[in-house]
Amino acid sequence: MIEVRNLTKVFGDGKAADEAVRLAGEGLGRPEIQRRTGATLAVHDVSFDIGDGELFVIMGLSGSGKSTLVRLLNRLIEPTSGSIAVDGRELGSLGAADLRTLRNERIAMVFQHFALLPHRTVRQNAEYGLQIRGVDAGTRREKAEWALEQVGLGDRADALPGQLSGGMQQRVGLARALASDTDVLLMDEPYSALDPLIRRDMQQLLVRLQRDLKKTIVFITHDLNEAMLLGDRILLLKDGRLVQVGTGPQILESPADDYVAEFVSDVDRSRVLTAADVIREARITVTLDERPADVLVRLGRAEATGAYVVDDGHRILGVVRDDWLGHAAGRGATGIDRSALVEEYRTTEPGRPLIDLLHQVGRNPVPLAVVDDGRLTGVVPRGAVLAALSTHDEATADGRNA
CATH class of the missing domain: 3.40.50.300 (P-loop containing nucleotide triphosphate hydrolases)
Structure with a gap:
């Protein structure tokens, strides 16, 4: 562009x-x-x-x-x-x-000090760029009210800028830019x-x-x-x-x-790095038609206590735990019952900052799932988060020691 x-x-x-x-x-x-x-x-x-x-x-x-x-x-x-x-x-x-x-x-511009017209209402300020362009009054009003809704000021359209807080005034400036489209x-x-x-x-x-x-x-x-x-x-x-x-x-x-x-x-690396920066491939995912005995073997090799169960589109159906798998294997079960699945897992989007994930990782039998458009794309293990956040501290310490 x-x-x-x-x-x-x-x-x-x-x-x-x-x-x-x-x-x-x-x-x-x-x-x-x-x-x-x-x-x-x-x-x-x-x-x-x-x-x-x-x-x-x-x-x-x-x-x-x-x-x-x-x-x-x-x-x-x-x-x-x-x-x-x-x-x-x-x-x-x-x-x-x-x-x-x-x-x-x-090209629209949003300024540090708002640049609002104090004698015009919030709606009129949001319309201003369109007015200069010669857009008719009905279209101006429609676009301005849409933009004000986008920034959370739909109910303040008739207020004057001086009646708003600084944050609200900046929202009006942003709405004006959005309304200009x-x-x-x-x-x-x-x-x-x-x-x-x-x-x-x-x-x-x-x-x-x-x-x-x-x-x-x-x-x-x-x-x-x-x-x-x-x-x-x-x-x-x-x-x-x-x-x-x-x-x-x-x-x-x-x-x-x-x-x-x-x-x-x-x-603050926790606010910069996202789930996508520390994502790992899920070590185990299973489907409903797999034999519990076979899944138990895979869990043992991975030293895990549970696994994500996914459908053909790799969407999460739930989590199967090792204790249920053990009982099912003892019965000679040939598949995993959907009723046995538990919801002991959490999901996040790839762009979520790590600071928002710290309270979620390591609290379930499976790592935090990264989901994009409903599909499981990977997981965020607790160790990966801690390693990413500790890198800066170690580097700083090394620099001081040097």
């Missing part, structure tokens, strides 16, 4: 900007370039792609260039050099009218002004909306835990330069350099 190639932005006059770019190409850092030229190298030679429907996070510390970069993506700031294409259309080739159309119809959402640190509990609620809301709506979202943050929670992939910036792009687990396990390693050292 978005292609960025060799994007550079220098704040300064022509000669100073040219000199800054030249010095950056020689490897000089931002402070030295500014000392020599008086120009600020905000973004330098950044290239990346964002897929259709991807939630792509751009992150870095204050002054890293992330807010400049997101404003380059819709030409609120003009680049010094490089190219940006949205859905194959080069932004640098657009005239003023086409650029306004792009911002109205293809654009292909791309740019979100510039939208939750940084919220208190931690409301921020967490808004993060979960965005995760749910993205699962349902599959928008292309570029999300800016300085909070690595937030980036790891939300992002399909994450781009890390330092002094305007791209340091690493990858999934949260990729960056955690293989940091590009010492800067990234230090940056991620305090990340």
Whole structure:
């Protein structure tokens, strides 16, 4: 959906900007370039792609260039050099009218400080992008009310922004972007002004909306835990330069350099890693037509006390325990009775963070089941979770010992 190639932005006059770019190409850092030229190298030679429907996070510390970069993506700031294409259309080739159309119809922006119109109702704020576009009043109202329902504000449509909490106001800003029905959402640190509990609620809301709506979202943050929670992939910036792009687990396990390693050292891995990151193949699954005596042998080899019983579509029917199998084998049974199955198991989706699984693993005769579209795709043993969460602590200890 978005292609960025060799994007550079220098704040300064022509000669100073040219000199800054030249010095950056020689490897000089931002402070030295500014000392020599008086120009600020905000973004330098950044290239990346964002897929259709991807939630792509751009992150870095204050002054890293992330807010400049997101404003380059819709030409609120003009680049010094490089190219940006949205859905194959080069932004640098657009005239003023086409650029306004792009911002109205293809790319919406959600700001840190809400940018709501205080004298308009919540519904009118949600409609605003559509009003600018010239959409008729009936359609505007319908789309705005749908968007407000999505963000949990369907009953506050007639309120004024000043009557809402900060978290609710941010929901209105998000509803306005959703109502505009654009292909791309740019979100510039939208939750940084919220208190931690409301921020967490808004993060979960965005995760749910993205699962349902599959928008292309570029999300800016300085909070690595937030980036790891939300992002399909994450781009890390330092002094305007791209340091690493990858999934949260990729960056955690293989940091590009010492800067990234230090940056991620305090990340809460339980909120970053998911069931999919620690999934294992189920050692034993059985069907109803298997002989209990044979299943007992397999359980013994696996040192297990129970097994998942699945149908032809690999959907879980229940769990069969070793004590029932022992009695059935003694009777010479040739199959497993459905009535013998117990529900001593729990399931999770592949994308569920490990922090949500800690109270579930190891409490049943079978490991936690990972289910996708109703089918058993693997399991999460307790040992796999503990190993994944202990890796960081061991690495930190090794670093201190060294």
